[in-house]
Amino acid sequence: MAGLDRRRFLQLSAAGAAGTAISQILGEGIARAAEIPANRATGSIKDVEHVVIFMQENRAFDHYFGTLKGVRGFSDPHPAVLPSGKDAFHQANATREVTPFHPAAPGLGMQFMEDLDHSWKLTHEAFNDGKYDKWLPEKTDATMAFYGRQDIPFHFALADAFTVCDQYHCSVLGPTDPNRYFMFAGGDDPDRKGGGPDLWNDEKGYWWSTYPEELEKAGVSWKVYQDIGEGLDPAHYEGWTGDPYIGNYGDNSLLYFKQYQDAKPGSPLYEKARTGTTAKAGDDLFRVLREDVNAGKLPQVSYVVAPEAYSEHSNWPPNFGAWYAANVLDILTSNPEVWSKTAVLFMYDENDGFFDHIVPPHPNTPQIPGASTVSTAGEWYDGTPTFYGSKDVPGHFGLASGCR
Template sequence: MTPISRRGFVGLGASMAAGATLGAGPRTAAAAPATATATATGTIKDVRHVVILMQENRSFDHYFGRLKGVRGFDDRSGITLNGGYGVFDQPNGTGRQYPWKLSATPPAGGKDGETLAQCDGDLPHSWSSQHSAWNKGRMDNWVAGVGNVRSLGYLDRSDIPFHYALADNYTICDAYFCSTLSATGPNRTYLWSGKVDQSSYDGGDESGLTWQNYAEALQGAGVTWKVYQNAADNYGDNGCAYFKTFASAKPGSALYDRGMSSVPRATGSTPDDIAAAIKADVVAGTLPQVSWVVPNQAFSEHPYAPPGDGAHFVGLVHQALAADRDVFDSTVLFLNYDENDGFFDHVPPPAPPAGTAGEFLNGVPYGFGFRVPMIVVSPWTRGGWVSSEVFEHTSVLRFLETWTSALGTPATCPNISDWRRRVSGDLTGVFDFARPVYGPVDLPATGVLGMSTCGPLPNPVPTNNALPAQESGTRPARALPYQPNGYLDRLEFGAAGKITAWFTMSNQGAPASRAAHFSIHPGAYRDTTPWQYTVDAGGTTSDYFSIGAGYGDGRYDLTMLGPNRFLRRFRGDATKAGKAAEVKSRYAVEPGTGKPAVYLRMTNSGAAQVKFTITSNHYRGDGPWTYTVAAGASAEDFFNAVAYQDGWYDFTVTVDSDATWSRRFTGHLETGGASVSG
């Protein structure tokens, strides 16, 4: 199996030694009694240690598309591609291909499908290929952009049980994006410093960067920090080394000793040595306030480093932190992935509006990149929760900013753009500091396959072509800082066949405390790129689109997307009777329940009566509801989404006068409190 690697087999010998000696890891068990409860304040101040473990090159759908209760393969708010295909039904040359299970591949090379899936090789994941797959937001060029149908390959619980157990016991983020549509080096540069520039937007491992690395901010603020690594076997993943101040630092200096030096070589196995160093500091009471953990290639999960081997390393880190119960009960472990490799994800990443400062290179946006996994392990994230708040790699730095400020030792990152600070959160919404659940959890045992097993094997090939089913069930969901709404406000008719459709997007109401990203995607009739919008908390915006002569000749099929499965779809023909019908949505407290409800106001501006029909697509089984609206009149009704459907709604509105006309309203009403996944 020949890799398409940015760095080749760095440190392969040590990796193989590790693979030969580690074997199956023990289950994580509870350690000594905790004392963290004695000083608990119920706030972020209860965090004493933050550990950041960034693994390699896996997309969210690739790992967790089948996990119950997240935005995966059963997403009813996926965009529609040109031609009327769903986003999961991707073009593949002259045909089409759905995501397919890697381990369902036929045996080959003397190994079963599961081994072949673990050994699946990497894919192109450069600035060029990532932007090509994204296709300016169309999300329809995965196979061609990546150059391989394996971009649609996925794993599930049977393949990566340890990862699924982490998600089931802690909190998974299903709207966490990598920072840029590019490779490892740029994304790790965002994690360590908050930005890239024209010298560091592409390629593998960066070098000679001159702006401030966040570790320097910690150093200046008096916050203790450390990088746990084997510098000779780190696959180039230590983001400190990308910066000139660190590369030129001398032994004995803080930047070198904390950021560039290696853990003691006690066993000859990089994963074991890193875990031993963490454990030693945990037991000695010297674990820094902030730690970055950098694996070697074989345990990084970078295809074709087996995911199971990466799970083994994550398990070792988890065990090391649990060596002292008090330390474990006051620690946050962020497990995230630098980028998606070339693996498919179906959710369009937020993109900045044209001209946004610090977010474009020669007219092309840096990001966000595609979704990647993020699991937050801590006492305050126990319980199998999901957070659908928008995050990306600089959100980790934002969390550190918020936390260090709360401790009275603020370490700020001046490099994060204003737009990223508006659109992405600081990860504090993932936590419930008032209700910790202390102690480690029992996680599945892990073993090591070893990259030497993978080298000679062929890659998996697809054996099925049907949309995968997601695990049934929901999971508890964290509150979100948005209240997105939107509708087609009106059609305007001008001379020479000119027709414009005006849209309104808003982010208003008590729960809205952060900007919401919206995008509008042309479906049929237009082949333009999606339009991007950022609507601040309490704000509203509007825009218009030509749908007349030369732009569909009156026909339209436009989809509006927002956070957390928010979707509006508008279809019709402005030359037909439906041009007189419109529906607008709003949110208000329904007096009978005292809880927020969705109100739909149907207006008929035509000369004849129209019968509107509202049909529930999901979340409730009653209806449909019909409303006869006289010429020049309106009718309004409400639906108690919060009182009866945990805030979720999904309705389609049609009219009897025009079969081409329909409006779809899908989303979730926020209340400021926890909910249930949709």
């Protein structure tokens, strides 16, 4: 990706010219990625030899892609119907009704947007046992704001070129960590066998089994690509620092598990999850990733964790994240042999409180007698204190959230 390093990108951002630069320069990697023929040696899933998982922060499907053609966005002909009789796009509070709107701000893709409440409690209250009609009272009018192609051209170009999943739902009606536990460890421990569940980003130290441990047992190579910030131990907030351009924003949730905290240097869990680059000393995550790709050492499973400024969290511009994602894509496509055998999963952990019109799949509410005889074991939090003493309103786990 020639001509747009971080310094130049920030200069263009300050000058208000980043939108053009992103669409013209960052799009080069997408074009190259689409041009490289896929490995079809067997014509099966075995042709995929590398999986790269890049989970970003706090965006909803409609919030980004509601205007994208060919998906279930704002043109959905069969939206859910609210108790009011209107469709789900017509959210209301006691005094007014608000439908999805595009904020009238120049250079919206480079603007900081309001960080909305995305707690377990208020998100379940917005969900309202599936009635789906309390977004405005619990999330404010800003929940209905969305971006368009002109604001986030890289994201739209990526969606145009590759598969976009318009029925993707994050896993918990709540904050970052519980959702990332589903990605890293297959769930949030609803059965309370490993110190969970975590409803509040408690980060206390858990011990249920994680996916990388299972990969290790199966002989599948893996690695977390991250910057260490000031350090990856609890004393240094597991990589979350006061400098948003370094570290991992605390988003490597493996570091909140005891087996990783107790891992010793030289062990697989330590070397693959508790090491990283040191940007404050001039090191570069992209350099390490590029070296691995060029040397044919890209693991079979890779996790990429961005610093705060590039995480797309709503208090950072989405196009900062576009720059970061474009660099990752540029590196992966720099070796056509590797890229032809690689699947990249680009996703978001939760919705930050931004509206999405699709009511997600969810188990029946136990408090409704006769609603179902199907067991909700492992899918429901009953409101009692968790292992570490946290307590919140009852609600469901699983394939459910207001984010797709």
